[in-house]
Amino acid sequence: MTQTAQFDAWSAGQNYEHFMGRWSRQMAAKFVAWLVPPRRASWLEVGCGTGALTATVLAGCNPKSILATDPSKDFIAYAHAQANDKRVRFEVADGQQLPASNADFDVVASALVLNFIPDKARALSEMKRVLRPKGLLSFYVWDYPGGGMGFIDAFWKAAAAIDPGARALDEGTRFPFCTRPGLAQLCADAGLPAPVIDALEIETAFPDFESFWRPFTLGAGPAPGYCAKLPEEERNRLKAKLAEIVGGDGPINLVGRAWAVKTTLP
Ligand SMILES: C[S@@+](CC[C@H](N)C(=O)[O-])C[C@H]1O[C@@H](n2cnc3c(N)ncnc32)[C@H](O)[C@@H]1O
Numbered sequence: 001m002t003q004t005a006q007f008d009a010w011s012a013g014q015n016y017e018h019f020m021g022r023w024s025r026q027m028a029a030k031f032v033a034w035l036v037p038p039r040r041a042s043w044l045e046v047g048c049g050t051g052a053l054t055a056t057v058l059a060g061c062n063p064k065s066i067l068a069t070d071p072s073k074d075f076i077a078y079a080h081a082q083a084n085d086k087r088v089r090f091e092v093a094d095g096q097q098l099p100a101s102n103a104d105f106d107v108v109a110s111a112l113v114l115n116f117i118p119d120k121a122r123a124l125s126e127m128k129r130v131l132r133p134k135g136l137l138s139f140y141v142w143d144y145p146g147g148g149m150g151f152i153d154a155f156w157k158a159a160a161a162i163d164p165g166a167r168a169l170d171e172g173t174r175f176p177f178c179t180r181p182g183l184a185q186l187c188a189d190a191g192l193p194a195p196v197i198d199a200l201e202i203e204t205a206f207p208d209f210e211s212f213w214r215p216f217t218l219g220a221g222p223a224p225g226y227c228a229k230l231p232e233e234e235r236n237r238l239k240a241k242l243a244e245i246v247g248g249d250g251p252i253n254l255v256g257r258a259w260a261v262k263t264t265l266p
Pocket residue numbers: 010020021024025046047048049050051052053070071072075093094095096110111112113116117118
């Protein structure tokens with residue numbers, strides 16, 4: 001595990017839902033509307049987490065089947081408990097080694113995951129391997145370098161103002177390839193046909209500062225993982241700095257922007 005990845009903390013499904021899942025569900029809806037996937041398709045999902053995209057596909061895309069995978073046993077158990085649908089099967093698996101035969105799926109999708117996979121080229125090549133000819137390969141990642149995930153961007157700005165070492169943990173620093181040209185290059189390096197890449201946006205709205213702050217204290221995901229490990233006094237300083245940045249009273253409305261990528265195999 002790299003030094004930065006030690007804070008990623010992919011467990012505790014309910015806490016993840018509170019921090020990110022509720023927003024990733026909104027982005028999943030935008031994504032499938034943009035993707036326009038075939039109906040009655042067999043899907044494989046890489047990094048399903050608590051099942052945001054899985055549920056959206058089941059509800060809106062009329063899939064024949066979904067194999068939803070994630071390396072986190074906790075997340076798989078949470079997603080499995082939520083889904084009551086014979087078309088979906090959950091399996092603990094790493095995106096760098098998918099538990100599937102060659103050319104077995106019509107659609108492969110991955111939501112907000114690729115940046116967390118150590119060997120991205122291998123993950124893309126695995127996605128390609130399991131797709132049939134004419135299969136649809138798709139994924140999306142937050143626009144971290146462009147400050148497009150507003151509440152996470154604000155968190156790391158506040159953290160770096162107090163602890164300069166936190167700058168290295170900022171997803172904007174860790175994942176510089178999450179830009180339109182960076183993603184196009186990644187696909188080209190993986191030998192994929194030129195993809196369509198578009199920005200998709202949601203609004204992340206919090207009624208007040210306390211509801212903005214609380215999910216950071218729950219320890220599920222990189223920023224909460226960092227926050228949970230801070231001594232109380234430092235956490236209070238971070239909270240005060242963050243309130244200064246986003247505004248301590250009144251509603252807080254920030255953008256959540258992702259880069260969505262799709263390409264059809266020959
Ligand atoms: C930000 S969450 C996204 C979860 C879900 N797809 C969503 O949209 O809410 C990142 C996910 O990537 C998963 N992940 C981390 N490393 C991975 C790997 N090597 N292969 C596949 N998934 C991985 C984590 O377990 C976590 O579920």
